[in-house]
Amino acid sequence: MSETETSAGWLTREQLRDARERLPIVYVSVVPVRVDERGVVTTIGLLLRASSEGTIDRELVSGRVLYHERIRDALIRHVEKDLGPLSMPRIPLSPQPFTVAEYFPTPGVTPFHDPRQHAVALAFVVPVMGDCSPQQNALDLAWVTPDEAAALAALGEMDGGHGVLLRQALAHVGHPL
Amino acid sequence: MSETETSAGWLTREQLRDARERLPIVYVSVVPVRVDERGVVTTIGLLLRASSEGTIDRELVSGRVLYHERIRDALIRHVEKDLGPLSMPRIPLSPQPFTVAEYFPTPGVTPFHDPRQHAVALAFVVPVMGDCSPQQNALDLAWVTPDEAAALAALGEMDGGHGVLLRQALAHVGHPL
Amino acid sequence: MSETETSAGWLTREQLRDARERLPIVYVSVVPVRVDERGVVTTIGLLLRASSEGTIDRELVSGRVLYHERIRDALIRHVEKDLGPLSMPRIPLSPQPFTVAEYFPTPGVTPFHDPRQHAVALAFVVPVMGDCSPQQNALDLAWVTPDEAAALAALGEMDGGHGVLLRQALAHVGHPL
Amino acid sequence: MSETETSAGWLTREQLRDARERLPIVYVSVVPVRVDERGVVTTIGLLLRASSEGTIDRELVSGRVLYHERIRDALIRHVEKDLGPLSMPRIPLSPQPFTVAEYFPTPGVTPFHDPRQHAVALAFVVPVMGDCSPQQNALDLAWVTPDEAAALAALGEMDGGHGVLLRQALAHVGHPL
Numbered sequence: 001m002s003e004t005e006t007s008a009g010w011l012t013r014e015q016l017r018d019a020r021e022r023l024p025i026v027y028v029s030v031v032p033v034r035v036d037e038r039g040v041v042t043t044i045g046l047l048l049r050a051s052s053e054g055t056i057d058r059e060l061v062s063g064r065v066l067y068h069e070r071i072r073d074a075l076i077r078h079v080e081k082d083l084g085p086l087s088m089p090r091i092p093l094s095p096q097p098f099t100v101a102e103y104f105p106t107p108g109v110t111p112f113h114d115p116r117q118h119a120v121a122l123a124f125v126v127p128v129m130g131d132c133s134p135q136q137n138a139l140d141l142a143w144v145t146p147d148e149a150a151a152l153a154a155l156g157e158m159d160g161g162h163g164v165l166l167r168q169a170l171a172h173v174g175h176p177l
Numbered sequence: 178m179s180e181t182e183t184s185a186g187w188l189t190r191e192q193l194r195d196a197r198e199r200l201p202i203v204y205v206s207v208v209p210v211r212v213d214e215r216g217v218v219t220t221i222g223l224l225l226r227a228s229s230e231g232t233i234d235r236e237l238v239s240g241r242v243l244y245h246e247r248i249r250d251a252l253i254r255h256v257e258k259d260l261g262p263l264s265m266p267r268i269p270l271s272p273q274p275f276t277v278a279e280y281f282p283t284p285g286v287t288p289f290h291d292p293r294q295h296a297v298a299l300a301f302v303v304p305v306m307g308d309c310s311p312q313q314n315a316l317d318l319a320w321v322t323p324d325e326a327a328a329l330a331a332l333g334e335m336d337g338g339h340g341v342l343l344r345q346a347l348a349h350v351g352h353p354l
Numbered sequence: 355m356s357e358t359e360t361s362a363g364w365l366t367r368e369q370l371r372d373a374r375e376r377l378p379i380v381y382v383s384v385v386p387v388r389v390d391e392r393g394v395v396t397t398i399g400l401l402l403r404a405s406s407e408g409t410i411d412r413e414l415v416s417g418r419v420l421y422h423e424r425i426r427d428a429l430i431r432h433v434e435k436d437l438g439p440l441s442m443p444r445i446p447l448s449p450q451p452f453t454v455a456e457y458f459p460t461p462g463v464t465p466f467h468d469p470r471q472h473a474v475a476l477a478f479v480v481p482v483m484g485d486c487s488p489q490q491n492a493l494d495l496a497w498v499t500p501d502e503a504a505a506l507a508a509l510g511e512m513d514g515g516h517g518v519l520l521r522q523a524l525a526h527v528g529h530p531l
Numbered sequence: 532m533s534e535t536e537t538s539a540g541w542l543t544r545e546q547l548r549d550a551r552e553r554l555p556i557v558y559v560s561v562v563p564v565r566v567d568e569r570g571v572v573t574t575i576g577l578l579l580r581a582s583s584e585g586t587i588d589r590e591l592v593s594g595r596v597l598y599h600e601r602i603r604d605a606l607i608r609h610v611e612k613d614l615g616p617l618s619m620p621r622i623p624l625s626p627q628p629f630t631v632a633e634y635f636p637t638p639g640v641t642p643f644h645d646p647r648q649h650a651v652a653l654a655f656v657v658p659v660m661g662d663c664s665p666q667q668n669a670l671d672l673a674w675v676t677p678d679e680a681a682a683l684a685a686l687g688e689m690d691g692g693h694g695v696l697l698r699q700a701l702a703h704v705g706h707p708l
Contacts, residue, residue, distance in 0.1 A: 015553065022550070023554065023556065023557075024557045024597075024600075026651045033270070037268070039267070039268030068637070070633060070640070091214075093218060093304070094275070094302070094350050095633070096631065098271070099526075099626055099627055100627065101626075105599070111528075111529075122651075168528075171453075171522040173270045174464075174465075174522075199421050201419050201421060243378075245459070245460070273452065275450065276448075277451065277476060278449075279425060282422070286422075286424070288705075295422055297419065299474075344707075345708070348698065348702035349703075351630065354698045354699070354702070387624070391607075391622075392601075393603050394603070395624060424569075427569065444570070445569055448704050526625050
């Protein structure tokens, strides 16, 4: 998590670490997509990041909802943070997520795992209409077809349950798995 | 229903009338909206039509799904038929409707009533990004705020259950009722 | 389709065949499940039927919505028709299906295929609390775990897209795919 | 909030108060209902509590999700805490809430207000099948029809946005508003 976000959250790093050991943290998870004029998902954007183990992980966009921040504002902030300020996300009209992913610090409780914390992530599929480019610590941003995305997700190349969430998103938009 | 649609449906008027007395008919119902860049609904488009009783009805966009037509194509066709070819609807990514309205020929079975038929309407909130103008037999297209829409719907000024569906749509996007 | 259902639908076999060539037909598709007291799906019920090609198909519960029939009544009727009168289905409170499956007579338009007709199927996951047994032309009713169901569905052992729908249902209830 | 819950949350009262000033807190909100065998909501359970201003508030069941607690376990815990250990809630199969209510400490940001905190509440309609009785600091538990509930909610007799959430729940289950 960047310095910027930490300060915007009105928590020192230490306070955030303490809270993460005691409370579930509200997250948003975003599956960024390109769509055609009929609303069909044509490609899905995956972030490539170097993991701490030296491997390359494919990841979705996700991050914390800050104190006094609306969910729709957190969605805009995290999409622009990861895909750039010109990505032009189409924020969903309804606050109803397509699913809720429960990331547990203990592996195996749910399909979702985050060693740092217990996070409750509201998941949305978000079309981006503008120019996207990897930001911050991402090595690259890859656009793959729904079939390629489903295959990557099934191969376990996406850590911590991001592959499961991606496949749930594909199911939600009607893509066969 | 226009001649164009009847012929596109591969049914004569008589055949369609017969079918309507024997089978539930698949419909789409659309709440057309304008949204801001945060995905907040700012206005809702209501069609004004002269009813057969000589009153003015406020209506949502709706119509039949044709044989061998995808739901997303029916959504585009009906929005463009009622709001014009430049209305630029953003078709939903997921086939999951926010609700299903069951229009019965007998009043009182459900909140939805259509004397002509038993229609099963998949309901979607659809943002329109382009120029909209009333088409065909609509007298006008009025853009009202969510609060105004909720008030109009509650006053019973929308026939056949369109007011109920509009209020369900407002609830779905998080608007207080 | 049984004689009983045909007569209840106020259509002769011939009339129904004609309508199926001209209109999308409203269907319900049900994924019957057993759940524990925490709402976790423990097993999924699959019908085994002999196909016209002499193979054994695994199928979900599904069938037509009749003229003047509520969706919730169609759900009860089809579950009891396929799983028996003592199956005690828990009908969903909301008319919002978890997805809508568009069965096309032409293969490849959508993941769902039905050579007889264009069917628009509202899909629900329905817990059954009572005694279930295969009815009518089903050879057996198999209860499988979510993992087994996901595997069967992926192997293409379920015809016409039932496997796709089953996997979408598993995604909806949060099961990893 | 009771002593029991505070200790189960692994936070002292002071630590919880601190966290509430800095982080959004994960909540579940439950609309407890009685349903008939067709899945139709027949009555809704409202808790009557004496407010700090000396008035009687009608409230829904709601409460915090604890560290390392599944959402479905939080739903069971809060329903049993408020309606009693014999209430037998039918926990939803899917983690998808019908809406997400954002309670802000500042009034007017959203329709939901909680002076103590920023809470992000996942909202579910939960049928209860067993014996319910008011627990703890509730004065009574009233079962009202959907029409009565809609009227009470509209009259502003439910504080902090519980009326708005109740009406959104009624819309979700198809009840006319």
